[in-house]
Amino acid sequence: MNEIGPLPIVTVSSRLARWLTLQYNQRKQEQGESVWEAPSILSLNAWLKTLWEESWPEQFILSDLQSKQLWESVIKRSRYGGDISLLNLKSAANQAANAYQLIHEYELDAGNASFLDKEETKEFLEWKRAYETRLESLNALDPASLAGAVLRKMERREIPTPDHLTLAGFMETTPQHERMIRVLESNNTQVTLAPPLSGDALSSTRTTAWKDKKEEVVQCARWIRKTHRPGKTIGVVVPELESYRSLIFREFRMELSPASVLPTKDMEPPFNISLGAPLAEEPMIWTALQLICAGHSKIPLATLSILIKSPFLEMGRTHFLESIRLEKLWASKRVPFIYLEDIKESSIAPLLGEWNRFILLADTLLPSQWTSVIFDFLKQQGWPSQLESSFQSRRDFQAYEAWKECLENFSTLDDVSGSLTREQAVHLLGQLVTEKLFQIKTREQPIQIIGLLESSGMQFDHVWVMGCHADCLPSPPAPNPFLPIPIQKQKGIPHSDAGRERAYAMQSIARLASAAPDVIFSYPENDGIHECLISPLLVTIPSAGEQFSISHSSALAGKIQNTLLLDEWQEANTLPWTLKEKELYASQLFPGGTSSIKNQADCPFKAFANHRLKLYSFEILENDYENLERGNLTHKTLELFWKEVKTQQNLKRLQADNLLESAVIRNVRSAQSYYRKIFVRQSLFENIERQRLTQLMMEWMEKELLRTDDFTVLHEELSKELTLAGLQLKLKIDRVDKTVNEQIILIDYKTSKNESTSQKRWFEERLSEPQLPLYSLAMKCDAVAIGIVSKGETSWASTSSPQVFLGSKKYQQEELESWEGILSHWRNGCEQLAQELVDGLLIAQPLRKHNTCRICPHETLCRIKERSNWMSDDEDES
Ligand code: SF4
Missing domain, CATH: 1.10.10 (Arc Repressor Mutant, subunit A)
Incomplete structure (x- = not known):
């Protein structure tokens, strides 16, 4: 074909097969061709499967799922089966399947005496024997045995071999690969191993360090935007792709395809990412799983509230308002669970009744029978919409297709798992859907995000290798527990020991350094848990230096924050009262009373939103x-x-x-x-x-x-009215005491320990704690006090004329000198705040920045975070 080698090509991974196909097609286009035959480029697994299926085989190949189920059932029936928990059973089955695979790939002799040295390996031999007996009775072929079976047929000339075959991306070859090459060559097939990549690009290789993973991913995305040119390819290789995946997906979309983050845009991202997320996490599939996996009719309120409003279900689509009504009703009763059978007086009661009937099904059926029961039940619930064309997005449609695949796979388990109860069936299906990795199918893109293994054999114009810290390159050894460790080390099986991992990491670094003329290795200095150091295998590579950082962001939020890109717009700081408001509040109390003045002190926009726009957030209690x-x-x-x-x-x-x-x-x-x-x-x-x-x-x-002075409580919850700057306010004083010396003390209780510094704020230039000052204007008094009634923190905080003492530290601002001076300061402060409300001052200016905004529901309305200096503003939390 090209630099890789002639067709047909068999690749180490399906990702490489797709990548080579893309390159082949591009080359054809560049050569001016408009129609050409699809190239024969397949992954090794797909190629072996095709050969086997075309050879009229007597055995069928188990799917991975069927194989895992078979291992689980074998282990469950073994002598240790009863002692293994569900979670360990699954992990034991996975490890056993992996050990079986390695036996075949590395042609290990299971009769070797070292298998009898340890209890685990000895037990594995028992499981292996039982597993193979089950395979025989099913007349099935395990996926691990496929290569061996195909090679045997090739040796017997029952499978034709091509004249020529190119093997691409096989950085390491196993004994099984070597045997395959020998068999092909003895059948007169000329085998070409894709040529080793040139190692002369090291001069343009650099390393970079970033504060954390997010910064590393964002900088990589900005570098791609800066570097990318039409016709050029970029590879982002991530050894720990699983832990980076969601971060990369989010940040890359924001930087490389900003409009795709808008809810109305159903756009393909301009990159391919090789690892999907569990299908069970897709909102549409999650909804279906919640319905079918419910264990009983007592449903947690939090789950039920989501389901009845879900756009994926009939209840949410057709009865949305009724669902909101029910949610509010249940929340107001503060019940943590709802019994489905208790819901009667509602238009969604029939749908919930069907759900309850499904939950109570006591049948024992085969997986294929459960498949149709589940399918019908979901259809009854309007999942998905009756019209498949009305899927909310391409993503949902593809998720639904993946779900159907899972159901199909599940229905093939009749022979392996036998009849199941509803609980067993939905557990197994749920497991299957959780294990299935899903990602939306897109065209092959020139920007590829791939794992370390998949990168084998791929060449790009630019490469960025991410997460290259000391704990990852080389990775720590993790030998398979069911194979004797000396054999694993001797055969050089992946993850068998530290030396092998180091050699593999060195080989990978050398390969990646020559995978493009421009290569960057990066690592985060902190991975969210601990500090990270650069991989010791990269220390000799020069650093890219500080100037490498790219500050220009293309994400929508970044564009908004970048004032250079925006028109200048001077917002009005005030919105005067309307005529109607003026008339209304001339004769009526202003809404909110004390809290309107307090909110004005906290942030004028908050007061505007609360008391003039009357915005309240819908809270789930x-x-x-x-x-x-x-x-x-x-x-x-x-x-x-x-x-x-x-x-x-x-x-x-x-x-x-x-x-x-x-x-x-x-x-x-x-x-x-x-x-x-x-x-x-x-x-x-x-x-x-x-x-x-x-x-x-x-x-x-x-x-x-x-308290030293005897007192009498004169009033509890005393209502008062006060007019300030023409604003009529209603106040409620928690308590009024009179001491034995005839002194009046106004008391406000606070139940949060954070209030212990409130009294300092009585003396600030702009009054920020106006509650007790307001009371002092409404009622003549000799002292005001905050009673902090909070566990472990109970105390008094007060200020007063000199002779009042509550057994607490008294606050008095020196320059205010007298009680009269304090009262006068408060009057001025309160009047100023009331006047701001009357003038309609509405600037978003939080008193204590992040602390004030943290408990305010109007952040999306005032858009304080979009201010360019919001993040860099110094905190003022005093
Ligand atoms: S979020 Fe902050 S700035 Fe916005 S209204 Fe609330 S307190 Fe004011």
Whole structure:
């Protein structure tokens, strides 16, 4: 054919076969041809299979799945079978299948005495014997025996051999390969091993180090964009492709095909990636698995909420609004599970009823029979849409095709697995779908992302080898436990020992260094778990230097952040009230009360979104008490407690009479009764919460007892109104105390320990903690105090005229000197914030940057992250 060799070509991997086919076709196009015969380029496995099937064989070849199932059933029936857990059984079957494969590839003698030295290898011989007996009874051929069977037929001249054959990409040859070459040559086939690649490109080989894996992948993508020219090929070789795959897929799409990340675009990425992700992770397939694999009719609320809204099911497509209604209803009841049979009054009840009937099926059927039961059930649920043409995307269509393949494979297991219960059948099918790697089929692209093994035999114009750290190149040895280790070492079986891995890594590096005129080896300095060093085999290769880094991003987010590419647009900082708003708030309270001023202090845009646009996020409630509800419960308990106890004298009496704890428990129970309608049938959560709250209250009461001035609680949850800058606000003061000296203290409870620094903010130039200052404007007082009611952190924080003392550290800003000075500072601060609201100030300016934004739901609306300096802004978390 070309530099590789004449046709037909047999390659070491199917990836190489596709790559050589692409190159062959390109060459034909360059030669001006418009029609040509498809080249005969096949992977070794595909070639052997074709030869076998064309030879009218008496045995059929087991699929990989059938072979693994057979190993599992053999191991399960062995003397150790009962002791092996499900997970270990699977792994034992995989290792046994691998050992069987190696026996054939390296022509190992299973009769060698060293097999009897260890219990594992001895046991494996038993499994092997049983396995071969089952193969014989099925009249089947294991995939590992295929090459041997074909060679035997070739020797007997029952399979014709070509005049010429090129073997491409066989960096290492096994004894079985060597035997194949001997047999072909004795049958007068001229065998050409694809020529070794030239090793003269080392001068353009460089190494680069990046902060972490993400930076490494992003820089590689930008380098591709900068380097790529029409007609040129680029290879990205990743020894640890599995751990890099999703990162590469995401970052490469963002940089190389920015528009493809938009939900409306169904675009092919401009690269091929050789490793797929488990089919079970595709949303459409995940949905089907959730339906068929449910163990019983008690479904976790989180799962059910997703399924009833799923666009892949009839329920979500046709009854979406009803599904939302149900989800809200269930969430408001805080039940962690829903029983399918309990859902009656709903338009989706018939579909859920069908689902329940499927779950309760008690039949024992063969896999082929289960296949049609499962197929029919999913169809009933509208999965996929009745019209296959209405698939949401090409990806879904291909995922569905892959699913059908899995079902077909599953249905071939009748002989191997026999009859199964529903649980066994869906478990096996689920396993199959999880093991199947899926990726969307695309045309062969000039940018290839491949593993180390697959790169064998491939040539490019540019190559980037990623993840070349010391733990990966060379990789640590991992010999097969079912083969004697001395034999593995002697035969040089992959992963058998460190020396072999080092030699293999050196050979791979030399091969990759000559796979293109321009080669880069990179590694991350941190892989997310620990620090990484460059592979010791690469230290002699020169570094590309710091200037190699490419800062220009082509991703959409990068373009938005790059202000050079944008028009200048000065956004208005204010949006004055409309006439309607003015009329409304002239006669009505402004929504939000204290929180509107607090939000304005936190971030004007947040206040605008909350109180003028009235935007609320749709929250899925937790099954347990949420922080907000815990806070409410604490407030309610304190309110009820002080309504009953009234004074510190009474509190001391309860303490002296040993009645304090019972009084606390009584009030915790009363407070919980206010929330019982929310937590239907949640007695476990209630009991835990009661214990927690009782302990917290007892801890808090110690702080109340330590106060030196006797006090009376005048008000709990006192409502007040306040007009500021023309804004009418409603306030609710948690508690008002009067001391024995007739001093009035306004108290606000905080149930989060993060509030312990709140009082410092009373004295900031721009008031950022306006709650108690607002109260002080609504009611004359001598002190304000925050009661921090948080486990292990209970304390008072206060500020006051000099004579009030709560047994806590008092904050007083020196330059404000007097209590009157403090009150005046607060009045000015609160009026300024209220005036900003009235003026319609709405700039996105979070008070404490990331900390403020972290708990704000409006990030996508204000687009703060798209600001060019957002990431580099210094944190101000004080
Ligand atoms: S996310 Fe941050 S900047 Fe945006 S509105 Fe919320 S607090 Fe303001």
